Amino acid sequence: MHNTFKTELIKKHSCLPARVTKITTPHGEIQTPAFMPVATRAFVNMMTPADLVGTGSQIILGGNTYHMLCAPGMELIQDVGGMHRFMSWDKPMLTDSGGFQIFSLSKNGNICKIDEKGGHFKHPISGKVIHLTPETSINAQKIIGADIIMAFDECTPEAGGRDAALAALNRTHRWLNESIEIHEKNPHSAYGFKQALFGIIQGGSFLDLREQSTRFILEAKLDGIAIGGEVIGFDMQKTAEVIDWIQPMLPENKTRYTMGVGLNPQDLIDVVARGIDIFDCVAPTRNARHGTLYCGAVVKKDNWLTFTGNEPQNKILIKKAIFAKDERPLMEDCKCFTCKNFTRAYLHYLFKQQAMLYFNLACIHNIHVMQYVCEEMRKLILGNS
Amino acid sequence: MHNTFKTELIKKHSCLPARVTKITTPHGEIQTPAFMPVATRAFVNMMTPADLVGTGSQIILGGNTYHMLCAPGMELIQDVGGMHRFMSWDKPMLTDSGGFQIFSLSKNGNICKIDEKGGHFKHPISGKVIHLTPETSINAQKIIGADIIMAFDECTPEAGGRDAALAALNRTHRWLNESIEIHEKNPHSAYGFKQALFGIIQGGSFLDLREQSTRFILEAKLDGIAIGGEVIGFDMQKTAEVIDWIQPMLPENKTRYTMGVGLNPQDLIDVVARGIDIFDCVAPTRNARHGTLYCGAVVKKDNWLTFTGNEPQNKILIKKAIFAKDERPLMEDCKCFTCKNFTRAYLHYLFKQQAMLYFNLACIHNIHVMQYVCEEMRKLILGNS
Numbered sequence: 174m175h176n177t178f179k180t181e182l183i184k185k186h187s188c189l190p191a192r193v194t195k196i197t198t199p200h201g202e203i204q205t206p207a208f209m210p211v212a213t214r215a216f217v218n219m220m221t222p223a224d225l226v227g228t229g230s231q232i233i234l235g236g237n238t239y240h241m242l243c244a245p246g247m248e249l250i251q252d253v254g255g256m257h258r259f260m261s262w263d264k265p266m267l268t269d270s271g272g273f274q275i276f277s278l279s280k281n282g283n284i285c286k287i288d289e290k291g292g293h294f295k296h297p298i299s300g301k302v303i304h305l306t307p308e309t310s311i312n313a314q315k316i317i318g319a320d321i322i323m324a325f326d327e328c329t330p331e332a333g334g335r336d337a338a339l340a341a342l343n344r345t346h347r348w349l350n351e352s353i354e355i356h357e358k359n360p361h362s363a364y365g366f367k368q369a370l371f372g373i374i375q376g377g378s379f380l381d382l383r384e385q386s387t388r389f390i391l392e393a394k395l396d397g398i399a400i401g402g403e404v405i406g407f408d409m410q411k412t413a414e415v416i417d418w419i420q421p422m423l424p425e426n427k428t429r430y431t432m433g434v435g436l437n438p439q440d441l442i443d444v445v446a447r448g449i450d451i452f453d454c455v456a457p458t459r460n461a462r463h464g465t466l467y468c469g470a471v472v473k474k475d476n477w478l479t480f481t482g483n484e485p486q487n488k489i490l491i492k493k494a495i496f497a498k499d500e501r502p503l504m505e506d507c508k509c510f511t512c513k514n515f516t517r518a519y520l521h522y523l524f525k526q527q528a529m530l531y532f533n534l535a536c537i538h539n540i541h542v543m544q545y546v547c548e549e550m551r552k553l554i555l556g557n558s
Numbered sequence: 559m560h561n562t563f564k565t566e567l568i569k570k571h572s573c574l575p576a577r578v579t580k581i582t583t584p585h586g587e588i589q590t591p592a593f594m595p596v597a598t599r600a601f602v603n604m605m606t607p608a609d610l611v612g613t614g615s616q617i618i619l620g621g622n623t624y625h626m627l628c629a630p631g632m633e634l635i636q637d638v639g640g641m642h643r644f645m646s647w648d649k650p651m652l653t654d655s656g657g658f659q660i661f662s663l664s665k666n667g668n669i670c671k672i673d674e675k676g677g678h679f680k681h682p683i684s685g686k687v688i689h690l691t692p693e694t695s696i697n698a699q700k701i702i703g704a705d706i707i708m709a710f711d712e713c714t715p716e717a718g719g720r721d722a723a724l725a726a727l728n729r730t731h732r733w734l735n736e737s738i739e740i741h742e743k744n745p746h747s748a749y750g751f752k753q754a755l756f757g758i759i760q761g762g763s764f765l766d767l768r769e770q771s772t773r774f775i776l777e778a779k780l781d782g783i784a785i786g787g788e789v790i791g792f793d794m795q796k797t798a799e800v801i802d803w804i805q806p807m808l809p810e811n812k813t814r815y816t817m818g819v820g821l822n823p824q825d826l827i828d829v830v831a832r833g834i835d836i837f838d839c840v841a842p843t844r845n846a847r848h849g850t851l852y853c854g855a856v857v858k859k860d861n862w863l864t865f866t867g868n869e870p871q872n873k874i875l876i877k878k879a880i881f882a883k884d885e886r887p888l889m890e891d892c893k894c895f896t897c898k899n900f901t902r903a904y905l906h907y908l909f910k911q912q913a914m915l916y917f918n919l920a921c922i923h924n925i926h927v928m929q930y931v932c933e934e935m936r937k938l939i940l941g942n943s
Contacts, residue, residue, distance in 0.1 A: 215907070219914035222899065245882070245907045253885055253903060261899040497630070500638055514607065514646040518638060522600070522630045529604035532914050 175199035175366035178320065178396050180428045180450075186554050189477060190420050190448030193554045196428055198265040198320035199366035200257065203231045205428070205450035206550050208435060208543040209267060210458070213237045215245075215260050218458050219532045220540065222262045227510055228537060229544035232265040232320075234453040238313045239271035239278075242303050243296050247316045255318030255364050267453075268319035270310045270352075272345075272373070273432070276328035276403065287327070289344065307351035318362040321397065324352040326373040329402035338377030341402075345375045346389050353393060369396035371430060378404050378411045380418045387419045397428035406433035406454060409440055416447040423448065438467055438480040438487070438546045445550050446477055457543055461535035464491045464524055467542040468504045471549040478553060480546060489517070491535070496521040509541035510534075560584035560751035563705065563781050565813045565835075571939050573861060575805050575833030578939045581813055583650040583705035584751035585642065588616045590813070590835035591935050593820060593928040594652060595843070598622045600630075600645055603843050604917045605925065607647045612895055613922060614929035617650040617705075619838040623698045624656035624663075627688045628681050632701045640703030640749050652838075653704035655695045655737075657730075657758070658817070661713035661788065672712070674729065692736035703747040706782065709737040711758040714787035723762030726787075730760045731774050738778060754781035756815060763789050763796045765803045772804045782813035791818035791839060794825055801832040808833065823852055823865040823872070823931045830935050831862055842928055846920035849876045849909055852927040853889045856934040863938060865931060874902070876920070881906040894926035895919075 176197045183193040183204070196203040210217045210225055215236040217225060225233065236256045241247065245259075253259050257266060275292035278285035285294045291306035303309075307325040314322035325348045329341040349372050356370045372390040376382030390398055400419070404411045412434065423429055428451060431444050435454030444452060460466070466489045469482030480487055482504075489496065489503060502512035503520065511520070511534040523531035561582045568578040568589070581588040595602045595610055600621040602610060610618065621641045626632065630644075638644050642651060660677035663670040670679045676691035688694075692710040699707035710733045714726040734757050741755045757775040761767030775783055785804070789796045797819065808814055813836060816829050820839030829837060845851070851874045854867030865872055867889075874881065874888060887897035888905065896905070896919040908916035 214911055214913070215904075216911075216913045216915045219918065221895075221915065221918065223895070244911070245903070249883055249903060249907075252883060253901065259901075259904055261904075498634055498637060510606075510608070516638065516644075518630070518634060519600075519644055519646075522634075526599055526601075526629070528599070528601050529914055529917050530601045530606065533604065533606065533918060 177367060178369035180397065180426050182425045184555055187476070189446050191445050191477070191550065191554055192448060192450070193551050194428065194450055196265070196450075198369070200263060200265045200320050203265055204551060206441065206445045206547045207231050207451050208441060208547055209234045209451060209453040210540050211453050211455045212260065213455070214240050215256065218462070218536065219529070220536050222260065224510075224533070224537055225262075225540070226264075228541040229548060230540060232267060232451070233262060235260060235262060235266040235268055235319060236317050237269050237271065237274065238310050238317065239274035239294070239303070239305060241317060242271075242305070242313055243299065243301060247313055251316045251363055255316070255362065257318060265321075266319040267321035268314050268317045268323070270314065270323040270325045271305045272323070272326035272401070273328050275305065276330060291325070291348075307348045308355050311352050311355040315359075315361070315368065316363045318364050319368065321369045321371060322356075323399065324349045324370060324372045324395075326375060326401060329375045329377040329404070331377060331403045335377075335379055338375070338379050338382055341377075342375045342382055342386050345373060346386070349373075349390070349393060371395055371397040371399050371428070373399040373401040373432070374419065375402055377402055378408075378415065380415070383415050383419050384422070387422050391422065391424070397430060398423060399430040399432050401432045405431055406436060406440065406452075409443060413443060413447060416444060416449060420448045435543060438469065438542055441543060441546050442478050442480060442550065457539035458536045461539040462532055464535075465489070466491055466503050466535060467539055470506065471546055473553070478549060491517065491520050491524050503538055504542065507538070507541070508545070509538050511538040562752060563754035565782065565811050567810045569940055574831050576830050576862070576935065576939055577833060577835070578936050579813065579835055581650070581835075583754070585648060585650045585705050588650055589936060591826065591830045591932045592616050592836050593826060593932055594619045594836060594838040595925050596838050596840045597645065598840070599625050600641065603847070603921065604914070605921050607645065609895075609918070609922055610647075610925070611649070613926040614933060615925060617652060617836070618647060620645060620647060620651040620653055620704060621702050622654050622656065622659065623695050623702065624659035624679065624688070624690060626702055627656075627690070627698055628684065628686060632698055636701045636748055640701070640747065642703060650706070651704040652706040653699050653702045653708070655699065655708040655710040656690045657708070657711035657786070658713050660690065661715060676710070692733045693740050696737050696740040700746070700753065701748045703749050704753065706754045706756060707741075708784065709734045709755060709757045709780075711760060711786060714760045714762040714789070716762060716788045720762075720764055723760070723764050723767055726762075727760045727767055727771050730758060731771070734775070734778060756780055756782040756784050756813070758784040758786040758817070759804065760787055762787055763793075763800065765799070768800050768804050769807070772807050776807065776809070782815060783808060784815040784817050786817045790816055791821060791825065791837075794828060798828060798832060801829060801834060805833045820928060823854065823927055826928060826931050827863050827865060827935065842924035843921045846924040847917055849920075850874070851876055851888050851920060852924055855891065856931055858938070863934060876902065876905050876909050888923055889927065892923070892926070893930070894923050896923040
């Protein structure tokens with residue numbers, strides 16, 4: 174018997190909107206704030222499920238709808254019993270609706286065209302044609318079988334100005350109603366448990382549009398509320414403005430999710446301070462692959478926290494010659510597998526040798542830092558720090 | 559206080575030269591037969607030390623002398639306290655003298671030239687010049703700090719016929735005496751513990767030369783005896799002939815090591831049947847990277863064992879379309895991390911996606927199969943199977 178999805182407020186910060194919540198999902202509980210590593214193509218580059226658990230990850234963003242439709246396809250995923258079994262991940266999972274791919278791939282009109290019905294993709298290599306609509310997206314997410322699925326949306330481009338933001342907002346709202354209609358016919362995954370559906374607030378960096386979108390999403394009484402759009406996570410000042418504006422409208426018993434936040438550890442601290450619970454970003458693993466490793470410590474500042482240290486921008490570029498003989502771990506007092514076992518000198522050497530082992534150790538460290546930051550925030554809010 | 563190296567015979571097979579021994583080293587004990595994964599460049603591609611322990615690996619071949627002289631260099635290795643600490647591997651380790659690189663790189667005269675003193679390398683990228691002699695090799699191995707170091711030898715090329723085999727043999731013998739002289743001045747590593755020195759029998763596929771070389775090596779009363787040359791591990795029929803010829807001369811209380819054996823699981827069974835204890839080969843990880851995964855089971859046959867199954871050559875080529883929907887583990891009843899968690903379908907998908915995670919999971923499986931074969935041999939010899 175699977176648990177029913179719910180969000181409970183555990184404790185609020187004494188003077189900030191920051192909070193600790195407990196989310197119950199069919200695949201177990203999460204304590205927030207929680208960072209979600211991203212397995213867009215049904216794997217987190219380059220970590221095993223055991224590695225992910227070792228970093229303190231409680232939930233992942235698994236198998237994006239668009240990518241899963243491309244490969245391996247819904248038939249296989251359904252045959253093996255869903256994404257949890259395919260990836261061998263038995264903890265909570267969220268998946269995305271493919272709305273972000275409409276945004277990123279429609280920049281190339283040969284790959285994706287958008288109309289009022291949805292996004293129409295032609296896969297650049299296989300030539301496979303995929304029509305992503307509220308109906309196909311929700312149905313695919315039922316086969317993926319994540320605990321949390323996302324309404325089909327159009328991610329708001331920043332370059333388009335107010336007109337584009339308004340158009341994306343109206344489409345997103347209409348697609349939300351269609352997504353709900355499909356979901357309510359059968360709110361269960363293809364494997365029997367009830368899935369939570371989150372709606373996505375759009376509106377770009379226009380606060381009146383964000384407010385309008387928030388009201389629309391809240392009326393739908395969904396299980397959780399996401400804040401989307403190109404600006405979120407990319408421009409942290411505007412991200413903060415948007416969250417500050419809509420946060421007072423958000424009910425306490427709904428999970429709040431900023432999509433694509435987490436370029437840097439500090440970004441998590443900045444959105445949690447404003448009342449956000451969960452977030453995902455490919456940056457920690459992408460940075461790791463390119464040799465950029467987080468380095469700092471969470472320290473108390475004015476009743477809240479900051480991620481700071483001695484390295485420029487709290488990052489190490491491991492390829493630099495100064496690390497060739499550096500026998501310290503990547504980050505002082507870091508409890509990750511990498512820092513407990515290896516020196517900067519070894520990681521520098523592995524990077525220079527283009528050893529695949531480097532990528533594993535580097536990703537483990539960067540994801541661990543994100544979870545360490547979340548843990549320190551939970552501790553402070555709960556009064557255990 | 560570190561243990562002193564010794565080899566103890568635990569049990570012999572009732573009718574074959576196959577045996578179980580216990581090797582005590584400064585970094586712990588090994589029960590043989592034991593396969594050594596190869597970390598030529600100070601990492602096993604693509605496995606963490608924890609992954610290696612998880613496969614049942616008891617000892618690795620760590621950081622080849624030639625490669626370590628190229629990068630990261632002896633100064634760094636000494637500064638960090640040796641290869642065990644650099645790689646974060648705290649169990650037994652053997653390193654090689656660089657003799658094999660003289661063989662493989664001298665095929666290109668621009669990279670390596672051989673004379674009576676040793677091999678003279680010019681690194682193809684860095685241009686760094688390295689003179690590898692018995693003295694520089696043994697001294698480098700003291701800085702690497704393996705538990706078992708190898709006398710400097712010339713690996714016998716097969717194409718050269720008897721003249722080349724005799725020349726390599728004579729050089730190897732003279733270099734052995736020089737290696738011993740350096741080693742005996744101070745038989746300790748740069749970190750204080752006493753290292754075991756193994757000699758290498760050459761002679762190609764000429765049984766009289768192998769016999770001559772065996773007598774020479776045995777007279778030196780070293781800690782262990784290796785059987786080297788291009789033919790070993792490459793041509794398993796000739797490998798068997800060579801071992802069968804010299805095995806009756808070998809004392810019971812010395813470790814016996816065939817260098818480069820282990821292209822396939824069956825190869826381990828074939829040399830252990832003839833009285834060999836340890837072996838190394840890059841093939842399991844190289845095969846894994848290229849999509850070739852071992853698949854079979856160890857079964858009893860005529861009071862001994864064989865590795866056999868339903869797949870052609872007891873291997874799976876994971877890229878094949880037939881595995882796209884195959885929900886079985888790679889190998890039935892396999893206890894490895896990969897088989898306990900993932901299907902052939904998922905590994906096929908990861909391979910097609912060129913996901914780095916594939917390489918980790920594939921290497922874990924292939925190395926585990928080698929150790930599983932060793933474990934089954936130990937069980938049979940000990941009467942526990």
